[in-house]
Amino acid sequence: MNMLSRSAKEKLYFGLFRACGALVVLTLVVIVAYMLVGSLPVLSLDFLTEPPRGANARGGILTPLVGTIYLMIIVFAFAIPIGVLSAVYLAEYQGKGRGARFWSIVVSNLAGVPSIVYGLLGLGLFVTFAGLGRSLIASGLTLAILALPIVISAAREAIQAIPPSLREASLALGATKWQTIQHHVLPYALPGILTGVILALSRAAGETAPILLTGAAFYMSSMPDSIFSQFMALPYHVYAVATQTMAGMNGSPVVYGAAIVLLLLVIGMNLIAIIVRKRYREKYRW
Amino acid sequence: MSSIEVNNLNVWFDDKQALKGVNMTIPEKGITAIIGPSGCGKSTFIRSINRMNDIIPSCRVQGQILVDGKDLYGPGVDVTQVRKNIGMVFQRPNPFPKSIYENIAYAPRIHGTRDKKKLGEIVERCLRRAALWDEVKDRLDKSAYDLSGGQQQRLCIARALSIDPEIVLFDEPCSALDPIATAKIEDLLEELKDDYTVVIVTHNMQQAARVADRTAFFYLGELIEFGDTSQLFERPENELTENYITGRMG
Numbered sequence: 001m002n003m004l005s006r007s008a009k010e011k012l013y014f015g016l017f018r019a020c021g022a023l024v025v026l027t028l029v030v031i032v033a034y035m036l037v038g039s040l041p042v043l044s045l046d047f048l049t050e051p052p053r054g055a056n057a058r059g060g061i062l063t064p065l066v067g068t069i070y071l072m073i074i075v076f077a078f079a080i081p082i083g084v085l086s087a088v089y090l091a092e093y094q095g096k097g098r099g100a101r102f103w104s105i106v107v108s109n110l111a112g113v114p115s116i117v118y119g120l121l122g123l124g125l126f127v128t129f130a131g132l133g134r135s136l137i138a139s140g141l142t143l144a145i146l147a148l149p150i151v152i153s154a155a156r157e158a159i160q161a162i163p164p165s166l167r168e169a170s171l172a173l174g175a176t177k178w179q180t181i182q183h184h185v186l187p188y189a190l191p192g193i194l195t196g197v198i199l200a201l202s203r204a205a206g207e208t209a210p211i212l213l214t215g216a217a218f219y220m221s222s223m224p225d226s227i228f229s230q231f232m233a234l235p236y237h238v239y240a241v242a243t244q245t246m247a248g249m250n251g252s253p254v255v256y257g258a259a260i261v262l263l264l265l266v267i268g269m270n271l272i273a274i275i276v277r278k279r280y281r282e283k284y285r286w
Numbered sequence: 287m288s289s290i291e292v293n294n295l296n297v298w299f300d301d302k303q304a305l306k307g308v309n310m311t312i313p314e315k316g317i318t319a320i321i322g323p324s325g326c327g328k329s330t331f332i333r334s335i336n337r338m339n340d341i342i343p344s345c346r347v348q349g350q351i352l353v354d355g356k357d358l359y360g361p362g363v364d365v366t367q368v369r370k371n372i373g374m375v376f377q378r379p380n381p382f383p384k385s386i387y388e389n390i391a392y393a394p395r396i397h398g399t400r401d402k403k404k405l406g407e408i409v410e411r412c413l414r415r416a417a418l419w420d421e422v423k424d425r426l427d428k429s430a431y432d433l434s435g436g437q438q439q440r441l442c443i444a445r446a447l448s449i450d451p452e453i454v455l456f457d458e459p460c461s462a463l464d465p466i467a468t469a470k471i472e473d474l475l476e477e478l479k480d481d482y483t484v485v486i487v488t489h490n491m492q493q494a495a496r497v498a499d500r501t502a503f504f505y506l507g508e509l510i511e512f513g514d515t516s517q518l519f520e521r522p523e524n525e526l527t528e529n530y531i532t533g534r535m536g
Contacts, residue, residue, distance in 0.1 A: 097343075163380070165376060165378060165380035166380060166382065166383075167341075168338065168341070168376060168380065169376070169380045169381075169382065169442070169445075170382075170392075171338065171341060171369065172336060172338060172369055172373070172374040172376075172446075173369065173370070173373075173392065173393035173396070173445070173446075173448075173449065174366040174367065174368075174369040174370035174393065174396070174397060174449065175366065175393070175396055176366055179396055183392070183396070184382065188383060284383040284384065
């Protein structure tokens with residue numbers, strides 16, 4: 001049993017923890033490096049500003065990039081208000097009884113639903129039933145539903161992390177519950193809410209299955225001209241080029257280029273979140 | 287400056303009764319201390335006076351609390367008005383994570399004072415009243431969290447005064463403070479008692495003896511004895527009170 005001294009064990013476990021931590025960092029580094037090296041031949045500003053050519057195998061990624069940005073805007077516009085407001089309801093009005101437990105089970109189950117199922121829901125609900133057709137808005141709404149549980153659970157946690165003593169302070173001054181939420185709870189919870197929002201947007205940005213079923217096109221010669229037209233999107237573009245073109249199957253740099261742009265988009269959003277969070281933390285801290 | 291008349295007050299949390307038939311008249315002005323062992327209902331009692339127990343869903347209140355003859359629990363009473371007239375200072379300092387100025391200006395603003403000049407005057411008057419002005423006048427825009435614990439608690443007192451309450455409730459205001467900060471708060475209480483009806487819950491009997499004009503002893507949810515502080519500590523009428531203040535129980 002005591003073959004190793006206590007200090008040797010200490011070193012062994014510490015080394016193990018550190019190795020596991022390093023593995024995680026290494027994964028990200030490898031992903032970025034692999035994509036970067038693969039995409040080197042095409043990486044230039046033109047890649048971002050030119051539409052795909054030669055049946056997607058050549059040219060840039062302007063059309064799918066713009067499509068993905070449009071999708072993000074729709075997700076942002078629908079998922080954030082609905083998600084944050086329902087989180088306020090869950091955290092501030094639901095209390096801690098049986099009802100609250102039921103709600104949190106619903107939310108966590110929603111978060112676990114496979115994305116292809118959301119795609120089917122979007123196809124049935126938005127494309128067919130609501131008559132939106134295969135379109136930007138149908139895909140955007142589908143992704144918004146997918147993003148909703150992530151926004152809700154992050155926002156709810158952020159709101160519940162606000163010390164009850166601050167709510168009491170506000171209520172004891174004769175503020176109404178809504179004033180307390182509006183002036184204190186939401187501003188103080190904003191950094192946490194923002195983290196959830198970015199997480200949700202990143203997740204939605206990378207989803208392929210839902211948009212595949214609800215409106216993403218293999219190739220379009222022009223930008224979507226309204227929210228009811230079809231669109232190209234980055235994740236589907238990566239899939240399409242990689243599986244449907246000879247060049248892609250042979251490792252075309254276009255695939256890696258599209259992937260790294262998607263990656264940088266997500267990392268960029270995270271950076272913005274970090275900056276805004278930091279500024280808010282300086283403004284409100286407890 | 288209002289008197290508080292409590293008539294047959296019962297409070298339950300779910301099935302557990304926290305206050306049992308409390309009858310008590312707290313005259314206006316001066317300091318009334320509430321003492322008793324942990325779990326005796328003293329915090330529940332003080333939080334009934336500004337209806338802070340309302341925010342606990344399992345809480346049920348029965349009985350009357352009359353302030354200037356008006357029942358706080360009567361029909362049609364606006365609870366935000368109740369809390370505007372009855373300020374509260376809590377166990378741990380709980381300033382808002384905002385500037386010192388904002389901490390004081392917040393309540394007047396939500397109750398309708400928009401004028402910047404007026405708000406500035408209120409901030410200065412309340413900070414002076416809480417003996418904090420000289421320490422913070424040059425850094426009103428700095429976060430309240432830069433202040434020490436004792437300063438934060440005086441800021442919370444200033445905040446409670448910002449909407450001119452008649453009654454100020456203190457729920458163990460010194461339990462998180464060191465002796466020097468405690469002494470400052472006690473001095474402040476002495477200053478406030480001529481203008482406000484002060485009710486203070488304390489687990490510290492010496493504190494009650496030092497600052498209070500009247501003291502009430504609660505035990506197991508009942509008001510056991512209420513009288514002048516000197517009389518209650520020197521010649522308690524009830525055996526339970528005597529056991530508690532002599533340290534045989536508690």
